[in-house]
Amino acid sequence: MSAREKLNDDLILGKHTFRTINDKVNNVVLNQNSHTIPWAVCFMVGFMLLQLMGLVILWLLYRGIGIWGVNNPSMWGWDIINFVWWIGIGHAGTLISAILLLLKQSWRNSINRFAEAMTLFAVACAGLFPLLHTGRPYMAYWMFPYPNVLAMTPNFRSPLLWDVFAISTYATVSAVFWFLGLIPDLASLRDKSKNPIFKGIFGALAMGWRGAASHWQRYESAYIMLAGLSTPLVLSVHSIVSFDFAVANLPGWHVTLFPPYFVAGAVYAGFAMVLTLAIPVRAWYNMKDFITMRHIDWMAKVMLATGLIVFYGYLCEGFFSWYSGNVFEIDMMRFRMFGPYGWAYWMLILCNGIVPQFLWFPKIRTNLVALFIICQFVSLGMWLERFVIITVSLTRDFLPSSWGYFTPTIYDIGMFVGTVGQFTFLMFGFLRVLPMINNFEMKELLYRMTGRGHHHGHTAHALEPDLAGHTAGDGEEH
Amino acid sequence: MSQPIYAIVAEFGDPDDLLVAAEKVYAEGYRKVEAYSPFPVHGVAEALGNDCSKTRWTCFLSGVAGGLGGYQLAPDDTRSV
Amino acid sequence: MENPQKTKLNIEQIRESLADKKGQEMWRGLGELAGTDEFQQFLNDEFPQIARPLNMKMDRRQFMTLSGASLALAGLSGCRFLPQDRIVPYVKAPENTVPGRALYYASTALFQGYGRGIVVESHEGRPTKIEGNPAHPASLGSTDAFAQAEILSLYDADRSKTVFGKGQPNSYDAFLTAARESLLKQKDKQGSGIRILTETVTSPTLYAQIQAFLALHPQAKWVQYDPISQDNVRQASQLAFGKVVNTVYQFDKAERILSIDSDFFANHPGSVRFSRDFSDKRRVTEERKEMNRLYAVECTPKLTGGMADHRFPARVSDMEAIVAAIAAKVGVTGITPPPVTATWIDAVVEDLNENRGRSLVIAGEHLSPATQALVHAINAQLGAVGSTLVYTNPVEALPSQQTEDMRSLIADIQGQKVDVLLILGANPAYHAPVDLQFGANLVTVPFTVHLGLHRDETGFIADWHIPEAHFLEAWGDARAYDGTVSIVQPLINPIYEVSKSALELLAALQGKPATSEEAVRGYWKARLNITNFDKAWRKILNEGVVPATAEAPIVVALKPDFAPGISLQAIPSGNPQNIEVVFAPDPTVWDGRYANNGWLQELPKPMTKLTWDNAVLMSVATAKQLGVSNEDIVEVELGNRKVKGPVWLAFGHADNSITLHLGYGRIKGGAIAAGGKGIMPVNGWDGAGFDANQLRSTGALWVSTGVSIKKAGGTWKIATTENHNIIEETNGKDVDSTFKRDIIRLTTLEEYKQGKFGEPEEGPKPAGHGEGHHEKEEPVSMYPKVVGGREELGSIGGVDYDYKEYNAWAMSIDLNTCTGCNTCTIACQAENNIAIVGKDLVMRGREMHWIRIDRYYKGSLSNPQTYFQPVGCQMCELAPCEPVCPVAATVHSHDGLNQMVYNRCIGTKYCSNNCP
Structure with a gap:
């Protein structure tokens, strides 16, 4: 156990036994009545926006990317902004699942399932864009190195190609990691569900899990290896995405600070998204016992920390521009601040620099409404950051005759809103059919919280009956 | 002779008890033993003589194969000639 | 069976x-x-x-x-079922034909009726590219944008394809029958009811044909009319010398040039040659570290002003007085100039005087005859005659007073004296001065024939319209600005079989049908009258020029009563507030004949960078005075005629003056002339631009005061390729930032000679160095250095470059001599078959030119210095576009060229983002 964390009762609230944990988590999936109006509304809205996205994509494939606002010089617009934004959001989930695992932070136990699902869905939303932003998406398979009669290999010097591998690696590793973690819980659902169809589906997915010690041993071994794989991915994937810009020579893009700056920004935006989802969902599904204020508090602190890093990054950029003495860099900063898109820059400073400062105050951190609002500002701010970096830099190139303006069209906006819908749809779909909290890890946490084999009488927790919820002689299965 | 006993199942209320039992059973010479728990209990698998070296080796070798394979995909030299 | x-x-x-x-x-x-x-x-x-x-x-x-x-x-x-025959590949190919290899033929392009030699590249019998003819004096191997774009005009889908008779498609034979009938009726009247209308004719063969026709009908009249009329030039010549002469300028002998609103880089029949000659004296080389000096007095910003070392904005109405003042200063006797406030005159005159015999004054052809006559006098005084210019006999076949002739024609029509009107290759219903009401009068003539490339405004209302053969489809000849004759050699049979050239039509109408080849060849055989004509003819066709046809210099003297003979007008109404309107041919569509040429429509006009539109050009001060700014629609009223157009600020335009470019607002020009794709009608308008001809009358063909301008409400979106309006918002600082960024380096000749190559005023300071250090920071280069032989390779970023194994390609453009004429843009478009995108997409910044000419301003808004910088792909050795393409669609060739492989590209656009 890490010296930093004090295992204390605050990670699980209320009287809980293994059974109550089990029931509570599985109930959300098995009992169809547990999903009420909020779920329905979110799911339907997500679904509708998903349809919107489908239409936009169809129109895009039919007419081409000219329907967007991209032009010369702003060749990348909302498409790449959205791509980077979504990928960034995904990093929080992996950080929670993988990095916090390696750091032995048990507060991750209740949020990691949910956060990792968020990662997967965010990557799904992001993954559309590298494909669709190309002029000939049906030729995008040329980015993969397959043997061909042209003897052509893709160009490995290109950051876009690194992206292809990074994102696909990230998607596959996250998916496998997430699924692996799901297996014991799927087995639990298999055992608990009464409906034969669901039993069958969960059973098939659970791959014969019986909770045997040998299973657990292999599970832990594999899980930690995947966590070990995922950890560098948190850092590398967004660094590679940042290379899309850092490797280019455009003023405003060519910043060596970008890899850590982007990664920090990713975690920042990701935690904002986790909180945006966690705060309402824990209320609607009554998961406050598991996702406690402790969790919220810590997540807010991580947000503050990464927000400060991001803000520091802005200050660095400003300093570098001036210190470089390079007229292009200086002008780039000048245009960012005072040019036609200056409003975006100052909005950005507000959202990413000023607003997170509120998180210093515990009163605000623990005020769920305030925190929720702050998270929206953060999400917006991170989107604006990508806008400022990508589009505003493009509109002010080296040659003044290459300067231009970018205006989004309704298809840009429609696509973005559509991906938000896709994300919402997937997320709420997930809530309905899979356990949003890692069942067994919560039980493990409960066990560790109550001490090994010591039954402290003074603790208010689930000790009589015993941990398994059995009274002596009770032969129920758990 | 009464019916043959195929297996004995023991249920414990506490993971620590499970661990103690596992060690004892193994010490008594029982090998066809399996311990079930709702979450991993450390030490039980080792006490029963399980090891997951297969998993580890598979992972490692897959990683090596993947890595070497990946290097084959990329060209060694990107200068255009 | x-x-x-x-x-x-x-x-x-x-x-x-x-x-x-x-x-x-x-x-x-x-x-x-x-x-x-x-x-x-x-x-x-x-x-x-x-x-x-x-x-x-x-x-x-x-x-x-x-x-x-x-x-x-x-x-x-x-289908036409032709007699059954066999198809075989070339066993005996036509001479020199190797499929895949181009053939080159000499021909002539026409500009204002004058010829400029060209060489046309032909693939498998189809002309694909026009270049200049090195053997032709008006070309010396170069062309202008119009000649380059003519190749597209040849293949224009809107060209007329059938004969039209009385509004219905008809046959050529039917036309001939009807024509002969009409002409027969004229026999008794000696042809007095016949009129032929052409544009300016320099072609000896066509002239001969017309003379032959007139011989058959002695009372018939021939009118020449070109909307960009040279009448003032001829009248000036009459005033000065008592006869019409042709001026041949020799810029390669001039060290000091004063241009009075002349656009000699683009708008003169000799402009291609002039650009070359001028640049010969402009170029600073190892051998010659001197430059000529150009002073420009200008109203509308033009290429001349852009190139000028010193530019003086002045209204066209004031130029007569200015020239008179100069004349008086230079020493022309008998001139009393009206008072003029132009402080620069003394300095300029001094400079011209110091360089007698090497100086030249050139006047725009639209200036009043008095002004141009004064310029002749100034040149004579400066000793320019015989050194920097020569006078020759006129090159035109029959110099005439075109506007007068048109007036007479209309008078005759109105007096019902005209029964037959043949319009050969002109479009007067569109561009004739509005007071003539040409279209309305045309329909009253009993029998009208229009021969034209398009069934245009005139062709539509004429009784008969015959499709004209493009100059690349028919034989002809033409004379250049110096008189040199060159043959127009066709490269392809008329694409539309029924097309006829003017020569063929006239021959047919004379009852002696002949092909244009027969006509031209026949004429020259008779004229050259040599033995072994065939051999000589082949040589002429091969080289493209008929030798020894340049006009010889003649000696003319100013008339003795020259000075008193000029009645100088007082500055109109003495009131500078009286806004004048100036009419000018458009830099890219000329007088409207190229309005349907997509390349030219989309070509950004050199000074204003407008595409697909014309505008009401005015200076910043005038706009402020009128309370308008860019894209506001104003109504311009002259006399009782009105026209509406969008305002566009032209920096350097003279105050209290507006310029309207001709050639737009065509209603029967074709699809492109109607605005191309993506145009949304605004305020009830359709199509590209507005028709400035509506204000142009015979009394004021080029300039008129007394125009009133008021806001008409609404805006008209303009597609300009200079997307950032440099001077607009922030402060004038942007104007300088170009120079701070070291993109354009300026220096004076003196400093250059001392080895200072133009440091930016506030250049990039090497970081970490203290004040007062003098090292020049080495700029980053995309071309790695070669430091030695094979063993010492240049290396940047670890990439070794052995220039013995690989070539590095480079194209250098002398920014000193670049006039900004934009011919390179059209040539590139022609060569690489670059698509046009239409006004809507140009507005969105998606034009596709591979090379563009950037135009930067420096200085004050009222009279800035203009600098041109052509920007094309630099073919960098370390091309930033190459490493970033994920599918390797942009690669580097052995030659050192950057290659964009279109079929591999999947469209990530990273290459474009990474291009500096």
């Missing part, structure tokens, strides 16, 4: 018999047909490879099975 009595079927009959059948009936019809012997015979004749294997007789089912869609008898409406 074969019954000789049976009639042989032909396709007409088959079609006829099937004509009224549809659907299933059709099949039945076909099937029945299949069974007949006649059809079998037809099949055998036409499609032997089908008939033979079937052993002639087949039943209906077999026919159906086999024919499918391939015979498709019912749809063969477009």
